[in-house]
Amino acid sequence: MHDRFPILTWHSINVLENTYAGSDLIAFAEDLQLLDSLGWTMLPLQTALDQLAHGKLPSRTVALTADDGSRMDFEEFDHPTCGPQNSMVGLMREFLSATDHRRHQLHLSCFVIASPEARAELDRTDYMDLDVWPDRWWRPANESGLISIENHSWDHNHGSLARTVQRENRRGDFRWIETFEECRAEVDQASDYIETTSGRRPAFFAYPYGQASDYIRFDYLPRRGPDIGLKAALGCEPEPVTLASDPWHLPRYVCGRDWKSPEELASLLRNL
Numbered sequence: 001m002h003d004r005f006p007i008l009t010w011h012s013i014n015v016l017e018n019t020y021a022g023s024d025l026i027a028f029a030e031d032l033q034l035l036d037s038l039g040w041t042m043l044p045l046q047t048a049l050d051q052l053a054h055g056k057l058p059s060r061t062v063a064l065t066a067d068d069g070s071r072m073d074f075e076e077f078d079h080p081t082c083g084p085q086n087s088m089v090g091l092m093r094e095f096l097s098a099t100d101h102r103r104h105q106l107h108l109s110c111f112v113i114a115s116p117e118a119r120a121e122l123d124r125t126d127y128m129d130l131d132v133w134p135d136r137w138w139r140p141a142n143e144s145g146l147i148s149i150e151n152h153s154w155d156h157n158h159g160s161l162a163r164t165v166q167r168e169n170r171r172g173d174f175r176w177i178e179t180f181e182e183c184r185a186e187v188d189q190a191s192d193y194i195e196t197t198s199g200r201r202p203a204f205f206a207y208p209y210g211q212a213s214d215y216i217r218f219d220y221l222p223r224r225g226p227d228i229g230l231k232a233a234l235g236c237e238p239e240p241v242t243l244a245s246d247p248w249h250l251p252r253y254v255c256g257r258d259w260k261s262p263e264e265l266a267s268l269l270r271n272l
């Protein structure tokens, strides 16, 4: 398996109860232990891609990502029904202090929604004004060395927003982002804001809902992505990354969809 590696994805906003199936935070903590105990090596996404390209990928390599960018990626949070929650970065630090981690370069690529207005509106409409989408943690996250803040679009073309950048205000599906102006608003504008706020320009874009129009995938990003600092884009097809993968639609596995228990993750990894 030197010719392929999986990218795994969690959503720290998915906390409904304090069980593996009910909390991506609990799943993430257990999955770190599982990956280590099964002999997998955790590398930063960029490092894994570089080593794959140069034929130097270690056997059983995995890259870790998180989507949507809730504060639970980086800050402890007092959840209204589940109580105090450690953050993803806190769980990474616990793993590092409890494990002989020398073969890993533990790192999480966090894909955040850029627009402050969209995040504030989502907080009101879907998250009971809990203030789960601030961006004050982006810069310290980048400075932590454990996290890179990456681009998950300007407004996710999210179905819960009253208005998005989509030209006809068709929301809830990212395949409707299919003109130059829409792509510029969803991708370039987001990278600009994230760079200003976090101190680092994103190198990766993750398609909201894992969806991409033909225009953004085959035209806009291949043509314009490198000029605006992007190296690749990530979808959610459940496959390993290989040299044959489209760099503007890299596949990923998603916790809760592609595995719901440590046993299912172990089985998924065995069958790569």
Ligand SMILES: [Zn+2]
Pocket: 067, 068, 152, 156, 208, 209
């Ligand atoms: Zn998302």
